[in-house]
Amino acid sequence: MGEIIECTDIHLERQVIIKRLQPGVEQRRIVDEQKALAALRSKHVVQLFDIIELTDRGPKELGLVLEKINGKPITPGAYKADKASLAVLWQIACGLADIHARGIVHRDVKPGNILIDGEGVVKIIDFGLARSMGMDAKTHSVIGTPLFMAPELWQGGAISFDEKIDVYAFGVTALALVDTTPPTELIARPPLPVGGATLSKSFAGYPAPLINLLTSCFASDAAKRPKMSVVADAISRHLLKDQHRATVVLNGTPNFLNSKNRAIKLNAAGVGSLAIEYDGLDFRVTAVSGNVFLNNTSIVTGNVLPGCCVITFGVDRNRRFVTFDVSSPEVMP
Amino acid sequence: MKAGDVVSDRYVVQSHFASGGMQDVYLATDKLLNTNVALKTPQAGQADKRFARSAKFAARVNHHNVAKTLDYVEEGNQRFLIEEFVVGENLELKLSRFGALDPHLGARVLHHLAKGIAASHHAGVVHRDLKPSNVIAEDGVNLHELKITDFGIATLTEEVFDEAAKDGDLTRSTSGTIRGALPYMAPEMMFRKPGDHPDKPSDIWSLGAMMFRILSGEYPFGVYLDAAVNVKNKTRAAWPAFMTSNSQYKPLSLELQAVVEQCLNYDPASRPTADQIVKLCGELCYINVERHVGTIDHFIQNGYSGFATGDSGTVFFSMESAYGPRRPDAGRNGKIVYSKFPGTPRDRGHPIVVVD
Ligand SMILES: Nc1ncnc2c1ncn2[C@@H]1O[C@H](COP(=O)(O)OP(=O)(O)OP(=O)(O)O)[C@@H](O)[C@H]1O
Numbered sequence: 001m002g003e004i005i006e007c008t009d010i011h012l013e014r015q016v017i018i019k020r021l022q023p024g025v026e027q028r029r030i031v032d033e034q035k036a037l038a039a040l041r042s043k044h045v046v047q048l049f050d051i052i053e054l055t056d057r058g059p060k061e062l063g064l065v066l067e068k069i070n071g072k073p074i075t076p077g078a079y080k081a082d083k084a085s086l087a088v089l090w091q092i093a094c095g096l097a098d099i100h101a102r103g104i105v106h107r108d109v110k111p112g113n114i115l116i117d118g119e120g121v122v123k124i125i126d127f128g129l130a131r132s133m134g135m136d137a138k139t140h141s142v143i144g145t146p147l148f149m150a151p152e153l154w155q156g157g158a159i160s161f162d163e164k165i166d167v168y169a170f171g172v173t174a175l176a177l178v179d180t181t182p183p184t185e186l187i188a189r190p191p192l193p194v195g196g197a198t199l200s201k202s203f204a205g206y207p208a209p210l211i212n213l214l215t216s217c218f219a220s221d222a223a224k225r226p227k228m229s230v231v232a233d234a235i236s237r238h239l240l241k242d243q244h245r246a247t248v249v250l251n252g253t254p255n256f257l258n259s260k261n262r263a264i265k266l267n268a269a270g271v272g273s274l275a276i277e278y279d280g281l282d283f284r285v286t287a288v289s290g291n292v293f294l295n296n297t298s299i300v301t302g303n304v305l306p307g308c309c310v311i312t313f314g315v316d317r318n319r320r321f322v323t324f325d326v327s328s329p330e331v332m333p
Numbered sequence: 334m335k336a337g338d339v340v341s342d343r344y345v346v347q348s349h350f351a352s353g354g355m356q357d358v359y360l361a362t363d364k365l366l367n368t369n370v371a372l373k374t375p376q377a378g379q380a381d382k383r384f385a386r387s388a389k390f391a392a393r394v395n396h397h398n399v400a401k402t403l404d405y406v407e408e409g410n411q412r413f414l415i416e417e418f419v420v421g422e423n424l425e426l427k428l429s430r431f432g433a434l435d436p437h438l439g440a441r442v443l444h445h446l447a448k449g450i451a452a453s454h455h456a457g458v459v460h461r462d463l464k465p466s467n468v469i470a471e472d473g474v475n476l477h478e479l480k481i482t483d484f485g486i487a488t489l490t491e492e493v494f495d496e497a498a499k500d501g502d503l504t505r506s507t508s509g510t511i512r513g514a515l516p517y518m519a520p521e522m523m524f525r526k527p528g529d530h531p532d533k534p535s536d537i538w539s540l541g542a543m544m545f546r547i548l549s550g551e552y553p554f555g556v557y558l559d560a561a562v563n564v565k566n567k568t569r570a571a572w573p574a575f576m577t578s579n580s581q582y583k584p585l586s587l588e589l590q591a592v593v594e595q596c597l598n599y600d601p602a603s604r605p606t607a608d609q610i611v612k613l614c615g616e617l618c619y620i621n622v623e624r625h626v627g628t629i630d631h632f633i634q635n636g637y638s639g640f641a642t643g644d645s646g647t648v649f650f651s652m653e654s655a656y657g658p659r660r661p662d663a664g665r666n667g668k669i670v671y672s673k674f675p676g677t678p679r680d681r682g683h684p685i686v687v688v689d
Pocket residue numbers: 350351352353354355356357358371400416417418419420422423462466467468469482483509510511513514
């Protein structure tokens with residue numbers, strides 16, 4: 001995927017990377033895509049500073065001048081299936097969601113192309129640099145690591161693919177973080193459908209809904225793989241587990257519901273009562289009697305509170321109001 | 334410089350964007366990458382030779398809460414710094430519209446600023462001129478993307494400061510830049526002697542002073558010379574009552590006030606580091622849901638609640654959600670900002686903050 005030259009920008013006295021582009025039909029696409037990425041300005045995409053002509057090897061070649069990331073690629077097997085690795089997966093998913101929203105496919109998602117910089121920010125490198133996949137079998141080896149290639153890429157002839165190949169590769173990357181021995185199905189060429197039970201073992205430390213979502217990234221049918229933005233949202237929700245706070249104002253005094261104080265019972269004498277419990281992700285109605293409304297909507301046991309709401313007890317003149325506001329820390333890279 | 338001028342055969346000036354105390358800022362197009370960039374050039378008579386050094390400082394910081402330094406060009410006897418162009422408006426302009434930010438939005442601003450400052454401190458770069466006009470957020474009422482600019486000016490400012498300090502009193506400086514910085518300037522910077530080099534903690538004071546203004550709408554120590562006198566005499570403005578008068582907002586307001594008070598410690602060594610503030614912010618609970626603008630239609634229930642309509646539809650709100658120095662009404666204080674939460678038949682708006 002082109003040679004890398006480490007250089008110093010003598011004007012700004014900082015380190016940059018020059019990436020030599022291989023000549024060929026792909027060069028134009030790569031340059032256009034790099035420009036589109038520069039315009040996107042995602043915090044997970046490496047900054048492109050310049051496109052230059054290199055002549056050090058004789059004929060003119062194109063070089064991309066890129067920001068040098070002070071960081072290391074994520075290491076397969078170095079993580080446990082816990083919150084720390086989820087935070088990394090969340091950032092990768094955010095970065096891929098950013099570029100997919102612009103119609104760009106990475107094509108070579110794998111741990112070696114994912115760096116964590118000194119500030120803990122995930123940077124995805126080598127966007128679009130992998131060769132087009134509609135080539136003969138011999139060129140397959142230059143695309144990248146076969147393990148990360150979605151089944152549709154193994155078909156012969158002209159292959160059409162979309163951003164779902166990145167979703168598949170994201171799934172394999174997630175697996176590689178926590179487990180360096182991939183199931184035999186994934187090693188097969190082309191890869192075979194892998195059972196949920198097999199993956200669940202490696203992902204065992206993650207919450208069940210996320211295991212299901214990660215497993216769906218491996219679907220042989222590209223259409224069944226989730227969008228990266230859906231994955232990012234689901235992970236961020238779980239990253240906030242047990243960190244929400246509901247502020248319930250009763251007679252002018254704020255009461256808090258959180259991981260230390262999970263349940264509250266509100267009683268409006270004669271008109272109704274309501275019990276709410278925090279399960280770590282949502283605030284849920286566990287019991288209700290009489291006339292109780294949330295943001296004017298009638299409720300039943302099991303309902304999830306809609307973020308911030310006014311709880312109304314009773315109807316007409318007897319009404320009493322309680323405000324219930326849900327807040328949480330912000331998930332940030 | 335005028336529209337159409339080309340720098341380095343690459344950057345085409347579109348328009349003059351703004352001028353600060355030391356530099357002119359132009360909006361330009363990068364012909365090569367097809368992006369907009371900010372082109373900064375020192376004003377005549379400014380410490381020209383330091384401009385390059387400033388650029389190098391700025392270039393060391395690489396974080397999404399700091400405007401990226403892209404290029405530095407010397408052409409003829411002119412110097413240019415090329416920076417990522419941040420679409421939006423600076424916090425000074427936001428404040429003129431908001432007055433004060435509610436604690437939920439304020440917490441968000443603090444969190445992002447602390448992240449950007451932490452990254453620059455890790456790179457060994459002290460900003461020295463943190464103030465609302467050096468923070469840019471996207472247009473509109475959401476402050477999702479915040480970027481600090483002018484890290485590059487750090488050394489320039491230092492030179493201006495050094496010269497002013499030589500004259501004996503920084504606070505009497507006629508430099509526009511110093512006047513703009515005074516309300517947020519740390520005491521050890523204000524009353525420095527030549528050769529003193531206030532370090533990272535001075536940025537933390539500035540962050541605290543800036544957050545005081547953002548949360549209260551007031552300058553903590555006043556402006557111009559007042560700022561110097563008040564900092565010296567330790568007479569800081571009191572927190573406004575509206576921050577804590579509503580029980581719903583009081584807990585978060587108090588948490589934020591505590592952070593700001595720590596930043597405004599007169600002993601630089603006793604101030605928290607940017608990393609410590611980032612950590613504190615990581616534990617703050619705030620409502621981080623998209624904001625909308627609407628106009629109040631009418632009130633019901635004897636003014637206890639009402640309806641407002643914006644481009645995202647009509648919401649119901651209760652006056653208990655109102656926050657800020659101005660009370661929402663159907664007249665002059667009829668323009669409000671709020672987040673939306675599902676309800677029947679209308680969504681609920683909360684928090685409710687009057688804006689211009
Ligand atoms: N990279 C950028 N993208 C968009 N706007 C910018 C950028 N850098 C600066 N600006 C805006 O340009 C204006 C002028 O900036 P400048 O730093 O010269 O002056 P200032 O901060 O207002 O005052 P001072 O000279 O005292 O620092 C400011 O409103 C600032 O927000």
